[in-house]
Amino acid sequence: MLHIYRDDILTCNKNGTKYLSEQFGERKSIKTNTLYIDDSLINQIKYIVFKNPSDYLTSAIHTYYYSDNKTMTTSEYLDGLSRGQDTHWLLNYYHAIYTFSLKSNVLFIPLENLSSFISMKLKLKPIQLTELHRTVYGVNQFVADKDYDLHEFIRKNSPPHCNFILSRLGEQHEIYDKILKTSNVYKYKSINII
Numbered sequence: 001m002l003h004i005y006r007d008d009i010l011t012c013n014k015n016g017t018k019y020l021s022e023q024f025g026e027r028k029s030i031k032t033n034t035l036y037i038d039d040s041l042i043n044q045i046k047y048i049v050f051k052n053p054s055d056y057l058t059s060a061i062h063t064y065y066y067s068d069n070k071t072m073t074t075s076e077y078l079d080g081l082s083r084g085q086d087t088h089w090l091l092n093y094y095h096a097i098y099t100f101s102l103k104s105n106v107l108f109i110p111l112e113n114l115s116s117f118i119s120m121k122l123k124l125k126p127i128q129l130t131e132l133h134r135t136v137y138g139v140n141q142f143v144a145d146k147d148y149d150l151h152e153f154i155r156k157n158s159p160p161h162c163n164f165i166l167s168r169l170g171e172q173h174e175i176y177d178k179i180l181k182t183s184n185v186y187k188y189k190s191i192n193i194i
Contacts, residue, residue, distance in 0.1 A: 057165075082161040088129050094176055
């Protein structure tokens, strides 16, 4: 699922949506899991929020794992994830956003720099970042991630899909690195929150 805020900021689930929803309110959502993004959307978007692909996948898995209303086993979940059926992890997100950098002068915003971007670039008072923004179902992601080995979790819980998921993750890292090296990426600037 892609989300558009202010008509010009694009992101997807697990990439700052809680924060952006509080900052800007309503959003327009586009259900997609393809490489194709309409040219009119490419012309509209000025900013794209994203994060490291491993962090993105880990966050999606945590959303499933810590959910109280699981309707499938972890193996079944990872099977669906490998077939693009999880709205929290888009198989082609990095391919799709890289397309923007080839067709427009979009500014990529690393998730960890989102507050700085809102303050320094958009000249708005950013919302106060709280523990809520770092949690999935009340579990602090950073605490949960401390001893978390994403590759081992996938190997253990979904042997049939392990190679595909990890291969796709590797491809996403290659594109992520390409974006960081060749695209217009917002650099952190310190902010004073009053």
